[in-house]
Amino acid sequence: MGYDILSRVIELTDSDFALDVKLRKVAGLLARQLPVDGCEVYLWDRKDRRFRATAHGRGGAVEAYGEKQGLPGRVKKTGRAIEVSKKDPESCRGGGVEDMGLRGFRGAMVYPLRDGKEWYGVLYLKTERKSLLPGRRKKMIGVISKQIASSIKSERNYVRLRNAYNKLKDLQVRLVNAEKLMALGELSASLAHEIRNPLVSIGGFAARLRKKIEPGSPHLPYVEHISKQVTRLEEIINDILNFAEHREMKLNVAEVNAVVEDALWLFEEACHNQKIKVVKALSKEPMPVVADAHQLKIAFDNLIANAIQSMEHGGKLTVRTRRENDLGVVDITDSGGGIEPGIIGNIFNPFFTTKKTGTGLGLTITHKIITRHRGVIDVANDYGRGITFTVKLPCTDARGTLPPGGERGMKSSIAGVLAP
Amino acid sequence: MKKRVLVVDDEEGIRLLYKEELEEEGCSVELAASGEEALKRLEASSIDLVLLDIKMPGMDGVEVLRKIKEKWKDLPVILCTAYPHYKQDFGTWASDAYVVKSSDLRELKEKIKDILQRKA
Ligand SMILES: Nc1ncnc2c1ncn2[C@@H]1O[C@H](COP(=O)(O)OP(=O)(O)OP(=O)(O)O)[C@@H](O)[C@H]1O
Ligand SMILES: [Mg+2]
Numbered sequence: 154m155g156y157d158i159l160s161r162v163i164e165l166t167d168s169d170f171a172l173d174v175k176l177r178k179v180a181g182l183l184a185r186q187l188p189v190d191g192c193e194v195y196l197w198d199r200k201d202r203r204f205r206a207t208a209h210g211r212g213g214a215v216e217a218y219g220e221k222q223g224l225p226g227r228v229k230k231t232g233r234a235i236e237v238s239k240k241d242p243e244s245c246r247g248g249g250v251e252d253m254g255l256r257g258f259r260g261a262m263v264y265p266l267r268d269g270k271e272w273y274g275v276l277y278l279k280t281e282r283k284s285l286l287p288g289r290r291k292k293m294i295g296v297i298s299k300q301i302a303s304s305i306k307s308e309r310n311y312v313r314l315r316n317a318y319n320k321l322k323d324l325q326v327r328l329v330n331a332e333k334l335m336a337l338g339e340l341s342a343s344l345a346h347e348i349r350n351p352l353v354s355i356g357g358f359a360a361r362l363r364k365k366i367e368p369g370s371p372h373l374p375y376v377e378h379i380s381k382q383v384t385r386l387e388e389i390i391n392d393i394l395n396f397a398e399h400r401e402m403k404l405n406v407a408e409v410n411a412v413v414e415d416a417l418w419l420f421e422e423a424c425h426n427q428k429i430k431v432v433k434a435l436s437k438e439p440m441p442v443v444a445d446a447h448q449l450k451i452a453f454d455n456l457i458a459n460a461i462q463s464m465e466h467g468g469k470l471t472v473r474t475r476r477e478n479d480l481g482v483v484d485i486t487d488s489g490g491g492i493e494p495g496i497i498g499n500i501f502n503p504f505f506t507t508k509k510t511g512t513g514l515g516l517t518i519t520h521k522i523i524t525r526h527r528g529v530i531d532v533a534n535d536y537g538r539g540i541t542f543t544v545k546l547p548c549t550d551a552r553g554t555l556p557p558g559g560e561r562g563m564k565s566s567i568a569g570v571l572a573p
Numbered sequence: 574m575k576k577r578v579l580v581v582d583d584e585e586g587i588r589l590l591y592k593e594e595l596e597e598e599g600c601s602v603e604l605a606a607s608g609e610e611a612l613k614r615l616e617a618s619s620i621d622l623v624l625l626d627i628k629m630p631g632m633d634g635v636e637v638l639r640k641i642k643e644k645w646k647d648l649p650v651i652l653c654t655a656y657p658h659y660k661q662d663f664g665t666w667a668s669d670a671y672v673v674k675s676s677d678l679r680e681l682k683e684k685i686k687d688i689l690q691r692k693a
Contacts, residue, residue, distance in 0.1 A: 346628055349655040349674055354586030356676020361593060383676050394656070 158186045162297050166304035176208035179301060183278070184210030187294075188286065190258065191279035194301070195225055197272045204229075204274060214277075215254040223252035224263040225275045234264045234295065238285060260285045264298040266305065273305040326498065341393045349390055356383035393514075407449060409440040409481040409546060410474055416453035417472060420461055428467035436474045440481035442546045444526050452522040455515040456485045456542050462508065463489025463540070481546045488539040497534055575601040576689050577619065581611040581637065582626040582653070587674075591624060594678055595685070608632030612640060620648065622689060624681075625668075627654040638668055649688045653681070 165178050176194045184192035193214045195204035204218040204225045218225040227250050228235050237248030238260035247255050255261060258279040266273040276298050286294070359379040366373050417433065424431050442449075460470050468488035475482050492500060499505040501520045506513030523530050528546035535541075578600045580591045585606075592602040603618065605611035609632055611623070623641060627634035638650055649669040656673075670684045 345655040350584050350587060353674050353676050354584070354590060357590040357594070357678060358586070360676065360678075361590070380676075387675060 156293075158182070159293060159297060159300075161186075162300055166300055172305065172308045173207055175304065176301070177210075179297075180208040181210035183276075183294075183297070187278070187290070188280070188282070189278045190281045191277075193254075193277040193279075194266070194274060195277060196266075196274040196305070197229075207274070215252075218252075223254060224248070224250055224261060225277065226250075228263045228265050228275050229272065232265060232267075234262065234291075234298075236260070236262045236285060236291075238283070242281065254279070257281070259283055262286070262291070262294070264294060266298055266302040268302050268306050271306070273302050276301060341390075345390055345394055348386070352383050352387055352390075356380060356387070359383065403445045403447070404443050405446060406441050406549060407444040407446040409442055409449075409483060409548075410435045412444075412446055412449050413453055413472060413474060413483055416450050416457055419454065420457050423461055424470060427461065427464065429461060429464050430467075430469045432469060432471040434471070434473040436476055436481075438476040440474060440476055440546075441549050442481055442526065443549045444546070448522045449526065452519040452544070453483070453485075455519040456544070459515060460485055460487035460489065460540075460542075463487050468539070476548070477545075479548050481548045483544045483546075484541055485544075486539060486541040491534045491536040491538060491540045494534065494536055497532070500532075575599065576621045577601050577603065578622045578624060578685070579603045579605060579611060579614055579620045580624045581605045581608065581629075581634070582624075583607060583629040584626075587626070591678075594682070598682060598685075600685075608634070608637035608640075611637055615641065615645065615648075621692065622685060623648060623650045624685075625650055625652050627652055627656070649692065651681070651684055651688070 161182060162179055165175055165182065168175060170178065176196075180192045180194050183189070191209070191211050191214070193209040194207050195218065196207045197203075198205050202220045206214040206216050215223070220226060220229060224235055224237065224247075227248075235248065237250070237255070239247040239255070242257055242259050245251050245253050245256050247261065252261075254277065258281055260280045260282070262278045262285065264276040264278075266276055276294070278294070356379070359376050363373070363376045363380065366376060413435065414433075417431070421431075423429075457470070457472075464470070464487055469486075470488075471484070471486040473484040473486070475484075496505075496507070501516050502513070503517045504513040520530055523544055523546070526546055528544060531543040531545070533541040533543065576599075578595055580588055580595070580602060581604075582588050582591070583606055588604045588606065592604060595602050603614055603620065605614050607629060611625070614620070615623075625634045625637060625641075634652060634654070638652065641648060641650055651670040651672055652668040653672050653674050669688055672681050672684060675681075
């Protein structure tokens with residue numbers, strides 16, 4: 154019968170249940186199967202330095218014991234199991250120790266849950282009867298305690314391992330992203346050379362042909378098509394290069410409010426057509442930044458474009474600017490449902506897109522531009538409702554000197570997760 | 574008198590294109606397919622302006638530029654390249670202008686006109 158309990162405890166501790174579920178089941182099992190009237194498991198909380206009631210089979214339990222309180226405190230001090238019995242069940246004192254948990258019981262046995270020096274907690278058994286358990290049973294409970302301790306240990310190790318694994322995985326994802334970006338830089342550099350030169354020839358000679366063709370000739374449109382397509386390809390190459398290479402920034406003092414307004418203006422019609430209500434709350438305080446206004450506008454264009462694209466069937470676009478000490482802050486909020494949490498870590502990656510016609514470079518470019526201006530982007534994703542992209546840029550004094558150490562340790566983040 | 578322009582580029586298509594276009598603008602154009610050839614040409618005849626490609630097999634444009642400026646300090650050189658970011662590289666500062674290659678030759682022609690006028 155004793156071994157029966159032991160084997161069932163082992164079965165439970167080896168199961169796939171979460172740790173607290175396991176402990177509750179074990180406590181319940183012991184309370185039912187042993188001649189005891191209460192069984193509790195207290196786990197040692199290293200941070201708070203307290204024993205906390207985690208599981209109990211039958212009856213209530215004292216919620217927590219301090220490091221030196223009650224029987225658990227005594228067990229922690231001596232490192233060994235303790236057994237008390239008393240005459241008056243209403244007293245709280247047994248074995249020279251005061252313990253509120255003893256009220257209403259006649260005797261108790263408390264076993265340490267530990268592995269060498271590592272403390273996990275105590276197993277607390279109580280009885281209303283005069284006699285405690287026979288020696289054979291006690292030994293078995295000692296074994297059970299060890300089994301519980303080792304199952305807590307492996308659970309803790311597992312959690313540690315899983316955290317380490319997650320960290321590694323996260324790091325790997327970021328490394329891969331960095332690599333992708335670098336590869337993109339190299340790719341675009343060779344792209345520039347391999348494609349731009351032939352394009353110069355094709356486009357250049359097309360232009361020469363065009364001059365030779367008589368006006369009104371049916372062949373004119375052919376040549377014009379060639380020219381137009383070449384121009385288009387050249388623009389694509391410029392786009393990719395502009396973002397991949399550190400294009401020289403044309404720095405001037407720019408007013409963030411004006412740049413934002415400019416960007417918004419571009420989308421007025423699209424918003425109107427898509428029945429998107431635009432709420433503009435621009436700061437009255439000036440927000441001068443040292444910036445390449447053209448690039449900065451591209452950054453906001455991309456954010457606004459994404460917001461609008463997320464609200465195909467209408468919604469609300471809120472653009473708010475405010476001064477926060479020496480930061481100019483821009484919030485762009487949409488009601489487009491946000492981003493599935495599982496993929497939000499990817500949105501700044503080059504070529505990541507969920508759109509049929511997207512290139513997936515919008516946010517990559519935006520991130521790069523903002524970082525180049527010593528700013529950061531934060532993303533607050535309210536999945537199901539919408540998303541807020543927050544851009545923070547260091548403001549300058551009127552003379553247009555770049556504020557020193559603009560980053561000030563700021564980091565872009567995706568709702569608490571660091572962006573690449 | 575016609576201004577003499579030396580076009581240095583390893584791609585035949587681009588040499589031909591520049592030659593025809595610049596001749597139409599009233600220049601007389603000489604061609605070189607490599608840096609070495611360009612330097613030889615410069616020794617042999619008097620040139621008013623050099624259009625220099627940066628990325629060429631053998632001696633690259635930046636090196637050619639240095640050699641030109643050592644010997645012919647006042648000879649204007651326009652660097653042409655497919656990479657906009659070369660602009661910041663050391664070495665290119667010595668050129669008189671810098672043009673990112675494009676099938677639209679207007680920018681290039683304007684720079685040429687500017688420089689030749691300044692020189693005159
Ligand atoms: N405001 C937003 N609401 C919902 N999803 C968004 C929003 N902004 C970005 N995303 C998600 O992030 C992805 C990447 O955005 P990004 O701007 O980089 O590329 P894209 O919009 O797909 O293509 P591109 O901007 O190059 O045309 C989008 O495909 C979309 O899934
Ligand atoms: Mg986009």
